Amino acid sequence: MFSMRFLPALLATVLLSACARPADTRSETPANVGETLGGRWSVRYETEPAPIPLNEPFRMRIEVKPADGSPFPADGTVAVDAVMPTHSHGMNVVPRTFAEGDGRFRVEGMQLHMAGDWELLLDVRAGETVQRATFPLRLEP
Amino acid sequence: MKLSRARLAKAPFATVLFALMGSAAACMNGEGGPAAHLGPQIGHQFHESEMRRIVSMSPVPPPPPDETNRVADDPRAAAFGRTLFFDPLLSPSGRFACSTCHDPERGWGDGLALSQAAGITDRHAPTLWNVAWNRWYFWDGRADSLWSQAVQPIESPAEMASDRLFVAHAVARRAELRNAYVDLFGPLPPLEDGARFPPRGRPVATDSSDPLHQAWTGMNEADRDAVNRVLTNVTKAIAAFERTIVSTRSRFDIFVEGVRNQDPKGMAALSAAERHGLRIFVGRGNCFLCHSGPNLTDREFHNLGLASAVSDTARHAGVSRLRGDEFNARGRYSDDTTGPVARRLLYLAQNEEQLGQMKTPTLRNVARTAPYMHDGRFASLEDVVRFYSDLPGTAPAGHREELLVSLGLTDKEQADLVAFLRALTDESANRSLVP
Numbered sequence: 001m002f003s004m005r006f007l008p009a010l011l012a013t014v015l016l017s018a019c020a021r022p023a024d025t026r027s028e029t030p031a032n033v034g035e036t037l038g039g040r041w042s043v044r045y046e047t048e049p050a051p052i053p054l055n056e057p058f059r060m061r062i063e064v065k066p067a068d069g070s071p072f073p074a075d076g077t078v079a080v081d082a083v084m085p086t087h088s089h090g091m092n093v094v095p096r097t098f099a100e101g102d103g104r105f106r107v108e109g110m111q112l113h114m115a116g117d118w119e120l121l122l123d124v125r126a127g128e129t130v131q132r133a134t135f136p137l138r139l140e141p
Numbered sequence: 142m143k144l145s146r147a148r149l150a151k152a153p154f155a156t157v158l159f160a161l162m163g164s165a166a167a168c169m170n171g172e173g174g175p176a177a178h179l180g181p182q183i184g185h186q187f188h189e190s191e192m193r194r195i196v197s198m199s200p201v202p203p204p205p206p207d208e209t210n211r212v213a214d215d216p217r218a219a220a221f222g223r224t225l226f227f228d229p230l231l232s233p234s235g236r237f238a239c240s241t242c243h244d245p246e247r248g249w250g251d252g253l254a255l256s257q258a259a260g261i262t263d264r265h266a267p268t269l270w271n272v273a274w275n276r277w278y279f280w281d282g283r284a285d286s287l288w289s290q291a292v293q294p295i296e297s298p299a300e301m302a303s304d305r306l307f308v309a310h311a312v313a314r315r316a317e318l319r320n321a322y323v324d325l326f327g328p329l330p331p332l333e334d335g336a337r338f339p340p341r342g343r344p345v346a347t348d349s350s351d352p353l354h355q356a357w358t359g360m361n362e363a364d365r366d367a368v369n370r371v372l373t374n375v376t377k378a379i380a381a382f383e384r385t386i387v388s389t390r391s392r393f394d395i396f397v398e399g400v401r402n403q404d405p406k407g408m409a410a411l412s413a414a415e416r417h418g419l420r421i422f423v424g425r426g427n428c429f430l431c432h433s434g435p436n437l438t439d440r441e442f443h444n445l446g447l448a449s450a451v452s453d454t455a456r457h458a459g460v461s462r463l464r465g466d467e468f469n470a471r472g473r474y475s476d477d478t479t480g481p482v483a484r485r486l487l488y489l490a491q492n493e494e495q496l497g498q499m500k501t502p503t504l505r506n507v508a509r510t511a512p513y514m515h516d517g518r519f520a521s522l523e524d525v526v527r528f529y530s531d532l533p534g535t536a537p538a539g540h541r542e543e544l545l546v547s548l549g550l551t552d553k554e555q556a557d558l559v560a561f562l563r564a565l566t567d568e569s570a571n572r573s574l575v576p
Binding site for chain 2: 054055057087089090091092093094095096108109111113114115116140141
């Protein structure tokens with residue numbers, strides 16, 4: 001039986017969902033979990049500091065898991081990039097990625113120098129195949 | 142507007158619906174609702190998102206440390222550096238000092254399109270206001286610290302036309318300078334030994350037959366290193382002085398302080414026209430995207446399509462020169478080769494995007510730093526704003542930043558944007574720096 005008691009919350013859910021945007025880096029729960037296009041990998045990242053600061057260096061920790069539950073392959077690597085699609089440019093830095101075992105990676109030297117809409121691109125390579133996870137995010141001061 | 146679902150479940154229905162209608166409307170215009178809490182005069186003029194941007198531009202925080210320069214914040218070094226900055230003693234002609242092109246009476250620039258000293262340079266002299274906050278130096282960012290930057294104009298034939306051996310001898314010759322140097326950095330090398338330390342000399346990468354280069358390469362490696370130490374100690378003292386060239390208190394800062402404290406008197410520091418200009422700045426003008434942060438610069442590089450020629454590879458060439466600079470933050474003359482400043486070099490990108498890119502200048506005191514752009518092509522702020530409004534021409538080098546589209550500002554909008562830029566002038570800025 002539908003209770004009127006929950007109507008405000010339901011309306012809130014509907015209206016707020018309809019307002020979906022790229023993850024605002026100031027929000028409390030950034031959308032930092034996803035899967036690669038093709039579905040082979042589940043990808044999760046965290047940043048330090050969080051949220052991502054505008055135009056300052058930050059570090060990332062990435063965890064990649066095969067969707068089928070198998071162990072992360074020994075030859076698996078991750079490459080990280082970020083682009084501003086509407087500006088047709090990326091970062092002014094080339095970050096470095098360090099493998100820490102079991103599908104965990106640390107990324108040093110990230111920096112997003114402009115406010116606006118960015119796409120964080122995580123390419124997971126294993127053997128001859130590469131699959132990309134794309135995380136849209138909006139950077140504001 | 143932030144609404145947690147837990148709070149919403151407990152709220153009265155009408156309140157929630159009203160709040161959500163506001164939220165949905167804000168969602169559609171993408172800017173958040175009016176900043177109504179600031180009162181009718183200000184709050185209805187700016188959206189919340191615009192206010193977030195505005196308050197991120199003030200106040201100016203303390204300058205970032207420069208661990209690559211161990212005397213960066215030593216007042217004795219700043220006093221020594223101040224003397225060196227204004228006195229032409231470091232130029233062999235006795236005519237040129239740092240202040241020749243960085244004149245405090247001309248906004249710490251020179252008022253010229255292209256700087257002139259011993260010759261004519263190919264770039265406009267950038268202001269030194271708040272220079273300590275820069276990440277990179279020169280329009281093409283070919284230096285990564287204030288002290289390593291200062292080496293280049295000293296030795297440039299078009300600027301002070303000096304050399305590192307002359308600098309070392311000049312400091313050693315005058316007792317008060319020698320004493321100040323020794324007090325800060327320890328003993329000078331035995332410069333009085335003319336056989337080991339010729340009066341003039343420096344590396345000349347473009348001409349190994351140059352007498353200056355011959356004299357330099359004729360020295361043994363340890364003595365060259367000792368002279369490089371003197372040179373970089375001298376420029377570290379100059380940098381310590383330049384770090385004190387600080388502006389923090391424009392009418393815009395007073396306005397933001399008023400906004401933060403919800404103080405109507407502070408908020409009245411900007412006129413209606415200036416506030417309108419500010420709204421264009423953080424809104425549809427998109428000025429804020431590059432002129433961000435407390436110094437109104439992202440400290441990075443962009444291509445406005447203004448490169449003088451295809452051959453001007455700007456930031457792209459700047460990256461090559463920075464990597465090859467023996468005085469960069471990871472080099473042996475840096476006082477911290479692994480810290481935050483040095484680490485920037487590890488992640489430095491070089492790509493085709495950088496062709497034609499120049500550094501975003503600060504806008505603090507911009508009304509006093511005419512002319513504008515890397516080649517000083519625009520005489521007035523009105524010319525600059527008209528350029529962004531109309532965006533004529535194409536990029537000779539690389540390609541123009543995609544986001545740059547002509548703004549089509551009306552005459553009134555252009556005038557208001559200029560009015561806002563003039564409100565960035567700091568009337569109280571430190572005049573005691575000038576001798």
